[in-house]
Amino acid sequence: MNTDKKLLRTLTKGDILLAAVLILVSLVWFASSFASDEESLTLKIYLDGTESVSVSLASLSEEKHYTVGGCIICADSEGVCFEKSDCPDGLCIKRGRMTRAGDAMACVPERVVVRLYGSDDFDTLAY
Amino acid sequence: MKNKKRILKIVSLLLTCAVVLSAALIIRDRKKDFNSAEKSTVAMNTIMTQKIYSEVPGSQITDIITIVNVLEKMISFKDIDSQLSILNREGTLDNGAIADVLRVCTEISEKSGGVFDVTVGELSELWGIGTENENIPEAEEISSLLSECGYEKISINGSTVTFDGDFSVDLGAVGKGMACDYIMNYLMSSEGVNGGVVSVGGSIVVYGQRNKAGDKWRVAVRHPRNEGELLGVISLSEGFVSTSGDYERYFEENGKRYHHILDAESGYPCESGLISVTVVCDSGILSDALSTACFILGREKGEKLLSEYGAAGIFVDKDMNITTVGDIDFEY
Structure with missing residues (x-):
């Protein structure tokens, strides 16, 4: 002591x-x-299982459009959505905007998957 | 002497900081300690996502895509060359995998009193929900097709399946769960795999360890009404999870929602009061079939059916009341 x-x-x-x-x-x-x-969300867009786009949403200072397969995908610093698609049903556009890590959406006929990666508190999400 | 003491104190301070930092880094990295690879793709008409932890994770991801594509080729309702289409066209087929899945389906049909029935393939086509042809069919068309259907008209003898009637089987209610069973078998027999989680639409398989700390896998369940929100998260060590809901494929007409899960008794989208059912059990086919059957049956009968199979579940009704059944670790 x-x-x-x-x-x-x-x-x-x-x-x-x-x-x-x-x-x-x-x-x-x-x-x-x-x-x-x-905090960081990474957007990945896959065409037929092959990664076509990988971008940090934080790096997008303005809206950006990506053309993948027959789809146009619109992303900004906070989220992403399908804007146009050559698919017959347009379900991907109806799905709306996605902002959460771990979430995904697809245009099935065009075989395009859009997914947000980040530090989600779960391993997978039932869609 | 004074300088020596001072240097000693500074070194001690630096060492203390280094020890504290190392301990913090070890804690932080315990959850990331296996090599992993992730991929998302379209398979079985839905999104398939994979996260595999292994020594060489990329190779397993490619193998799993091949396994699911081969299965899809076998059980596709749309592909006229699939084994299932041959069975639907010719009314008989020798195929062990299709015979096995139909055994499970007919058993659940029987236990559910016939409301779950994979022989309503043509009725699903007639409704066309989730396609550009979705519509409300005429009542006469529905009753005419229903009169041809019936799980009891399927005979299974070993690996041979025979239909006694003019109907078509659609394995849409169990195909993704079947894929999860195939994926589990593959992961279990693959060398160097620590663990993995694969989702094929609403059906999920989790296998092995997600990290060295042995934490449980966490499977999120989507909120059935608020897009982008979660209902809660299930924690489990290994097994299968399937969700069926009225939000997956539907259209609305005159304020009424017409979803894709048909009650084989009425021929219309079921109205059991439930909007989402999630089932957890030790078989992919079962979890998939049970989630659909329970969705049609409603909460009380659904609970009874789950207990017969020792399965656990989460029922959500139209007033957003959430009920858990059986042994399930669900945070919401």
Whole structure:
């Protein structure tokens, strides 16, 4: 106990400041590595099982249109939707907009799948 | 001397920080410690997503796509060259896989009092729900087709199936679950696979470990009314999950929703008061067939049917009341 007190007394203000800075930097780095996982959504578009587009939604400063197969897919920083399709039923367009990590939608006749990846709190979703 | 002590203190501080950071990183990375690969594609007329954890995950993903495509070729209702189409056309077929799945289907038809029946293929075609031909058929057309149908007109002798009547079987209610069984068998027999989760539309198979910590798999169930929202998440170690709902394929006319799950007794989309049923059990075909059968039967009869098979389930009614049945870990 006395030894601990002695040791504490030998610490200068500079030592304490250095320790505080090191711990703070570690915590910020640790927290930011989690935060980057949680916030970023990656859009992937597949044509017949082959990845055609992979883009971070955060990197989209304005609406962007991707033509994949017979479909036009519209994405912005927050979500994605099918805008046009050559398919006969148009079910993909009726599906509307998708914003959640782990969610997916498809234009079955055109064999195009659109999926959002991120740090969803589940392994898969029953569609 | 004073400088030495100071250096020692700084080194101690740095070491402490390094230990704290290492511990934090180990905790963070415990959940990501297997190699994994993911892919989404269209199969069996729906979305198939795969996440496989293994030493070389890419190869299994390709194999699984091939397995599902081969199965689809065999049981497709639309493909005129499929084994199922040959059976529908000729009324007899020698095919062990189709005989096995029809055994399960006819058993569930019997236990459900005939409301679940895969012989209503032509009736589903007539309604055309989820296609560009969706419509409300004339009552006479429905009753005429219904008079031809009936699971009891299917005879199965070993691997030979014979129809006693002019009807068509549509395996849409069990095909995706069947695919999940095939995928499970493949994953179990593949070397170097730690675990995997594959969804084929509303049917899901989870196998093995998702991480070294041994955490359970988490399967999200879609909210049946609010697009983009979740109803809840099921945690399970291994097995099959299937969901049937009135939101998958439907159209509305005069404010009424006409969905794709037909009651084989009436010939119309069933009105059991349920809008979503999820079943968890140890067989893909069963989970798929039971979710459809329970959806048609309603909550009380559905619960009874699930207990006969030792299966668990989640029932959601039109007032959004959620009931869980059996041994299921469901957060909502």
